[in-house]
Amino acid sequence: MSLLTLSNVSVRYGRLTAVRGVSFSLAEGEVLFITGPNGAGKSSLLRAIAGVTPPAGGRIDFEGHDITGRAPEDIARLGLSMVPEGRDVFGGLTIEENLLVGTGMHAAERGWRARAASELEAVYATFPILKDRRHAQAGLLSGGQQQMLVIGRALMTNPRLVAIDEPSLGLAPNITDQVYERLIALRAERKLTLLIVEQSSTRAMLVGGRMMLMRGGEILLDGDARALGQSEAMQAAYFGYGEH
Amino acid sequence: MSELVADRISVAFAGLKALSEVDLKVASGQIVGLMGPNGAGKTTLVNVLTGFQPPTAGAVLLDGAPLSGPKPHLLRRRGIARTFQGGRLFRDLLVIDNLEVTGIGLGQSRSAAIAEARAMLDWVGIAHLANRIAGTLPYTDERRVAIGRALMGRPAFILLDEPAAGMSGQEAADLSALIRRIAREMGCGVLLIEHNVGLVLDLCDHIVVLDSGAVIETGDPAFIRASEKVRHAYMGTAADTHMPVLEVGQ
């Protein structure tokens, strides 16, 4: 059964069309990388899925609910967690508070506090630096530390699907590795589905899974990451060779 | 020949030692790399060198003389330019105006500023973007504009904070070529912060590695590549360590 289905989704900013009729579906536990050059519309697509920029056309289903045009908080509450591009930390809150914000949506469930506490420990285990500075103000963290924080925060909400926009941005190589380690482990533990946007296909090739290439708001290629990554078609599509 | 020196710089933020007694030297025409894990203090060091952050101890020396007064605009006028981790363009202005304004800030006449701005856009390779509103540019181009802006008035030093972040391989390679030209053709001293290890190792004459605010290693690229300390503190897959991989069949 597919967890997330996009049918013919498009996104517009005024006259500019950033995403044109994109359709795909994502099964539970799948890992999907979306790559593509600058301005391909990757971030716009993610924002449409998360309900931040309502799509101009098409339909999005998540876990059997039509979420097209729904409010971001409703989508989040269905279990879709998104890490946007650019580090949207709550600068005035402490690191721990940042991590806890999203757990509030489970407040109606029993035992949520205990679960939040154990999630917190898990995030701290992945990023010890966050634990060291748990009571520091998030806005004062370095760029990379903030990136760790937003990823950790998204994982705290116990989501079914995480969509992450450029997780490696500004991260030191070893930290990037840790992020991926954690994501992959979570996928194994609780069938977490991953939708990851990365500029380059290198990481997708290393990790494996499924990969899509976006360009000019459309999906040009869709297939196995390792296979695609090495292909000539990939290079051509990425840079748009032979199109004019 | 001109020389920018960080002399035993320390910075503390309410109990947190962001930098402790860091020494660093950049000379004209030289590309110096600054590496280190997240939160090592790289940006803080650049902030100190450009007057955005007064050091708790130590001094910044320009050609042997200490720079006094942490006024960023004055340091810029003395030839120490920088870019930021985010683009920080003047988003409502045209690209050409972004550069022109900097010329004006440096005290150039209006016409001189415009002329230099045009020449600079051309030199950086983005002359075609001159009349775009800066806020609408894609990421890569934004970086180039920021670099062009920093190069106005031909500064003696340019400090680049993660200029290649979020760039694809090809884009990073283009950027790398540009940085090399800045050093070779303009004779600028370049301080480069990057997490793209390949780019740094390839480009720099000299590399300083920070961890937790202290210098843990300095040397030429070959030495840094080989350093066990650096590998331990910093390197990941890029230096081909282990990497999580999906089990086959998924």
Added chain:
Amino acid sequence: DDDKIIVGFATAATGFMQAYDKPAEDAAMIRIKEINEAGGLLGKQIEVVTADTKTDRAEGAKAGLSVIDAGADLVVVSCDYDFGSPAALAAESSGLVSFFLCAESIKAGIQGVGPHSFSASVLAAVQGATMAQWSYEKKGARSYYRLLDTWTEYNKGICDGFDWMLPQLADAKLVGEDTFLNEDASIAAQITRIKALPQEPDAIMLCTMMPGAVSAIKQIRAAGINSMILNGSGVDGSYWLSAVPDLSNFFVPVQGSVYGDDPNPAVTAFNAKYKEATGGDPSTQYTYPGYVMIDVWAKAVERAGTTDADAVVAELEKMNAEPTLFGPRTFTPELHHQNQARYLIVETKAGKPGVVDEWTISAPIPVADLMK
């Protein structure tokens, strides 16, 4: 038009001045109606045109010009000098007579507008002087404390009159003084200063106006200071007394009584008429100058036999202790205002106001002293 006389009201129909302008205007209308019913002025009916100043100075100038363009023979302007003067200046430059409904600053007239401008009320300074002399003579007050709200000229005017009178009262002494601002949320510091006096003063001259007056009085009494409180006419009326239950030893000078106990029965009759016309009793004495204004102006027009401004002004300036419903009125070529007037003294005792006396200061306040 030759068959009618036009009175133009450039007054506030909206904004905070409306509260002052409206009652006086209603009273003026009553006098106009009386005149029209008695056959009109110079045999012509008086007609009224109005323009709203919106309690704004720039709008005031426009309102003035509007009624002038509508052919006004008399331009009636807002109660307060600041808000009335733009329209009055417009009238002056068109060579028309203007009357402030109830302004109590010396500027409302020759000094601040020009030779064709008058005020229908009495100078604020007279109020302060009246209270000082009356309390000295009739209440035996000797030690005075002066508390000035620096918010308006009116307030300062009261205190100026008080200051002029005090030195003339042998062995009366000013034991302290202080200032506050009408909008001050608390005057605790000022009260502390009064409390710090070795002895409670006999009287506190309180130069202020609504709404800050209520707050000040409330706080003074709450602090247990029981001195007599002397005021200007601005705090006349019983509408606010509920805020200071059982207020006593509190004195206000008024031109006529709104409490139904005016020694002159004609005033009580006027109050009835006012109620008939507007549906409510006059709430303060500031209703009355509107009536006086039309009264004296109409008399001057009758005597001059024309509405021509200069002729009317000349007749007005001949008035010396001209009797009106609310006391005698005098205008001179130097002063188009009252620098001496008969005042009724209203005392509030256990929350009930009533007329207890009548007082006219022993000498008019010299124009030179008023101008300083």
Added chain:
Amino acid sequence: MRQSPALRSLSTPILLSLLLVCFALAAVFAGSRPFNQTIIDIFLQVIFVVGLYTFVGNSGVISFGHIAFACLGGYVAAWTTIKPMLKGGAMPGLPDWLMQTEIPYWASALVAALWAALWAGIFGSVLMRLSGIAASIATFAMLAMVNSIYSNWESVTSATSSVVGIPIVRVIWPYLIAAIIAVFVAWAYSISRHGLALRAARDEPTAAAASGIDIPRARLIAFVLSGGIMGAGGALYAHSIGIVTPDTFYLGLTFTTLSMLVVGGMSTLSGAVLGVLILSTLIQVLRWLEAGVQIGTSTFALPGGVQEIALGAVMIVILMFRPTGIMGNKELNLPMAGSEKAGRQGPEPQTTNKE
């Protein structure tokens, strides 16, 4: 051929001035004195809003204090144009030479501009180091200080009492000319090097500092210039009604001016001017409605107070739909850059060939 940007943007002040001229002509043809006065008020408001724009629009710092400069200017008019005899009575504390001075209204406006600019320089050199809301509050504190001083300095300002005897100017032209000058000055500043630097600093202060721009100094220049415009406006205001009091120049005018600027669009000159024209027209229409209009045989009138409520509601609605103001970030411009004729001659014959 492209023209230089400066020349191209020249069409903005020209168009705005033409608009103002239209208003002036309307007043002349209507021939009604109250209407004439209304248009004078509108021009004064244009001067104030354009003055405020010169600082706020370019620096991005909301100033609550600019009306203080209008106050300074208004009193200069009082000090320099009232007949010496009258002055002595109202403001005995003036120095002798000032007491004897009597200059024409236009000269008083000039002196007022200089005097206000001087004080803007003095206050500005302290305040311009601040940014954001702290700067806004500091400018407000400046206004309150000026107000408090002018409301109580008996001997030179006559305190709260109105100063009278200022020659009244009821012809419309001086106000029109002053408004047009203000528009051109504001335009010239915003395209100047200082204006450009300040606008850059507005968007990205950090990057501006890293570009060599001395932000406090850039702000100070705008502050002084806009203070000067406000000062001239204040003096003319005094001449339009013949009196000044400190509370004319306080919160009421401050908020009217700011509202017009924000509703028009605070980052453009066109927004500043159109904000005044549109809101003033709206106010006027509402006032007519309130006074009663004849529709057929019956008179239709809004109850008193509805005017203000409607004005507030309309402002909210405008801002809801145009959060950056009516003009947003756009300047009023000729549709065809460079051809000065296009605007006036209506639609041009379609001879252009499309490629």
Added chain:
Amino acid sequence: MGSLLQVVFDALALGSLYALAALGIALIFGVMRLVNFAHGDVIAFCVFALLWPSTDAVAVVFAGNLPWFLLIPLVLAVGAALSVLSELVVFRRFRRANPATMMIASFALGFVIRYFLLMLYSSRPKSISLLPALSQPIEIFGARIPLLQLITILVTIAVLFGLTAFLRRTRFGLEMRAAAENFTMARMLGVRANRVIMGAFALSGALAGAIALILGSQTGTANITMGANVMLMAFIATVIGGMGSLAGAVIAGFLLGSIATVMQVILPPDARAFRDAFVYGAVILVLIFRPQGLLSARGAKERV
């Protein structure tokens, strides 16, 4: 000694009102970056809600005669309701607008409320006797302080601690602060941000109601513009306290009251009229030396 204590009490008496008002302003500012100029008019509205609409000079008291245990909740509820209404009808549509636009919108809203009251009640100040028992002064160590002010001070401190604990310790408070910092991001984390902001408005409105009660009983007057001055001082207190810092706002509120009181005490009679010039001069000084405010709110300063 007694007189020094008296000065302290007088300062507290004035300052407590500013401090309490500043809490309402700081709360909304912290949550929305909105300088809510309508707050002063909400205060006035709460007082007028106790009177029947009439344009006569004499106030026709209506709810004002209720016993205190009904009166107080009623006024707080009126404030909260009006405040929530203003959020629903107006401010909700300004989430993405810049602070200047929101500020002018709030000003326009205040204008609407003010003239609405004016239509119903006329511009004449009206007198009411609210909770008269509270005007009695009480003596502490030979210094006098009106009971009302003592209550105000206690209420202010209680509200400060209550609010701070609420914002720091509760989930709702955390969500409120998160929504304040980054509205969209908070929603992406499942925070029902609109509800949260509505909650903040309700709190702030209830605080306006509290101010209304205090001002009403202290001055005995209902006046269309009665909230304006307090609102202005509260706004200044909010800024010099450190934007968004509740404790800072309270401290600054007391500080403003103290400066005004001390000036009143130490200035010679002739200079006393200029008191406000000194007070505002002090405001400028504070801002110059601490532009970020006395207790700068966390996150107020962006790092490079």
